[in-house]
Amino acid sequence: MEWEPVVGLEVHAELRTQSKMFCGCAVVDCTVAEPNTHTCPVCLGMPGSLPVINRRAVDLGLRVALALGCRVAPVSVFARKNYFYPDLPKGYQISQYELPLAAEGVLKILPGEQTRVIRIRRVHLEEDTGKLFHEEKPARSLVDLNRAGVPLLEIVSEPDMHSVEEVKAYATTLRRLLQYLEVNSGDMEKGVIRFEANISLRPKGATELGTRVEIKNLNSFRALTRSMEYEVERQAARLSEGQAIRQETLGWDENAGRTYSQRSKEEAHDYRYFPEPDLPPLEVSPQWLEQIRRTVPELPDALCDRLVSQFGLGRYDAEVLVAERSTAEYFQRAVKTSGAPGRTVAAWLTGDLFGLLNTRNLTLEGRGGEPVLPAEEFGALIRMVSEGRINGPTGKSLLVEMIDTGKTAEVLVSEGSLGQITDEDTLRSAVRKTLVENPGQVASFRGGKTSVIQWLLGQVMKTTGGRANPQTVRKMLEEELARGSKE
């Protein structure tokens, strides 16, 4: 029998706020900060401390909700999710349960040729837990509560995905969206986005859902897709043998490449949710929502459409450019300064610049906020080429130097006289010299094989070190060849 996977994803995304969800502690990079240095009585859950909602976190949550086309609740309610664990200072996590911030949205994904619409069930705010570190010798566990209380947005999809490709497309599209909205860095290595997958199988064509498992704590796209592949295969094998799937919570062992059981349905936590009495219901007025609506930037799909229509780009190039919001912005800034057609700039960017950056292990953003090559300088280089001040090959070698030296094209040209030879006499003598040295080619041109002119042009370019303007050279070649035949 052929089995169809049915997958729903829960995505936990840290929100990029200055301070934590319910206290004034700074949100820091927990992979580098000294443990337990960004804590206070509130996020430590000390007796008598009380939470206060971080309005900025709500702003960011609303921005995501709007971008996903959700229905935003005029009143949502925080709730306590109760369980014991050392990384959870209060013994409960403040989350949202019955009345989430927003619900009923959609995310369009492009897993292949065809666009698919994945329904979003709900979007809610909650606080992150701390981190545990287990040591072998001596055998002990340490807890770092810097992360405790960091705002999290949980985005829950409907079980609308049916393949690894769709799951991957959903995860990457959502990550891109969060980056566009500037609510999350998208920095997967830092654990700012984490996944939980609900997976079940059913006979292809069936409409009823099978028994599902939940895989927790998937911290990378790779873990997400590999665990799903593994689980689909495992469940298919069991089902094909006529065995039932146990409803359970699974973990993912990255090294072994397999899932393992954490809790069965019977052992499942009873979180005993109830409304958080320390926080009044969260009211979102139409005015507040309108204010947030104005902060929602152009989203990837719309931007892609615009790049196609406004700059005449191909769909593929446009998709490449919108993969990161910063790339699309870079492109548009470069077009502006270059004065060249968008297609030209796109070719320079995706063809040349990306290649050079790749081989140097660099990114457009560079390191420490300092761009490797500002878009304006990149645009200026393209302008020099399009205005004919330098030729294409020279431009390309200049680009290499710009990246490696950090100097602008203008500076490099003035330093190394890399500019095009504009002196007509110098060019004409180079053309004449080429013709004299290649009598065979000249003869075949005159014999009617006019395409030879392209070869001759190449020769002139070679002898001038690429500094000749190809158009001018072609014109001179035509003139010289025409003159020769008359003589």
Place this chain on the structure above:
Amino acid sequence: MDPLDLSLSQTADALREGALSSRSLTETYARRAEKLDPILHAFLQLEVENALREAAAADERWAVSRKSGNAPGALNGIPIAVKDVLCVRGFRCTAGSRILEGFQPPYTATPVDRLQKSGALILGKTNTDEFAMGSSTENSAYGPTHNPWDVTRVPGGSSGGSAAAVAARMIPAALGSDTGGSIRQPAAYCGVVGLKPSYGRVSRYGLVAFGSSLDCVGTLTRTVEDAAFLLEIMAGYDECDSTSMPSPVPAYRKALLDGPDLRGVRIGIPKEYFLPGIQPDVDRLVREAFGKLQSLGAQLQEISLPSTEFALPVYYLIAPAEASANLARYDGVRFGVRREGDGLWETYNQTRGKGFGSEVKRRIMLGTYALSAGYYDAYYGQAQKVRTLIKAEFEKAFQEVDVIASPVTPATAFRLGEKVDDPLSMYMEDLLTLPASLAGIPGLSVPCGRDSIGLPVGLQLCGPFLGEEKILKVGWAFQQVTRWHLEAPNL
């Protein structure tokens, strides 16, 4: 002049006029507290030396102000006591529990902070039922407090330490907390004034949480004027407590200066509050008090609050449910006492098993059960619905009357040990104070006489939400024509 005979307000006047120094005032109270505490055990911590140092500094401020003309805070140099469920930097905060033995909070609760900013100095922390769960202060892990009127009896609870300390004149005033009657009931048992403000009127920041939707910080004082005095300073919005009310704080004390004239004041007497089992003395004295109010011009009318009987079951679902979550943080990981076991879960078991007393465990279990999957709707959910009903009944009643008057408790203080093995009968002590807690409305307990064996009886005055002025006015008027609040136990 014996400073012990002065009310808080009179003490403030004496200090301002220079008739009394903070140093001598504080010394007098401290010595008395030290002398009586071995008998009463009202305090869990007394910091006499520190208080005397602060008193000297307060005297210094008085001296400076007399030259400069800039008055210091209204409470400058006045010692007060704080129930040991409110965090005060520099003091331990145990909440009467072993699990917080030696815990030193690095912060001060907002209401305490406001009193300190006004110049008050903290003489000590008072005894409480563990995590404020109890009606007799017998649930304190550090031993019970005794009633100053009869040391074989309980002072009530859970603010029994504060009530006993004020009644025994070990302190001019003390802070308490009231979740279901924990200020009003001990105030009645000890013959002092207890004020539970409206929910959210005073910040809960720094108050060790028991039932978060019910917890209120309030006062135990000798006079109603003193309660108004302290409330005025403590009340008001606090950005650290999202449930605190932003409404402006009235000048409560000023409102009292109109004179004991209750003409035009409508007082409702809920018939449901006079239960068949009520102690005859209590019934008589409270009705006499009604007569006094009437003689001051108040109009009395019987009213009905039919949902009163449901207050007890509703309260004992909601408060323990919230408590079960509030007390989850005492896991031995970050603060308080940790008892190591073999592995994480055994450490939890040891820490919590040995750290909590039996009443706390009982309520954690009650609350956990009420919130469990499959039971939530029937218990917690249903309780919330009935709570809404109770609230609505009060709102309706307050369309007809300004204040609701009743006994605070159906009986006077019981004997130590009398009810410890009978939790249900202990819970019944809260019967008449629970409804106001559930409704979030203010309640005042005012001494209105003593029973045949000399134990104090309390009159409860409840007002509409944020209507503290109304009950303070009635309570103050009552004290203008009675002398119960001037009597002190013989110790």
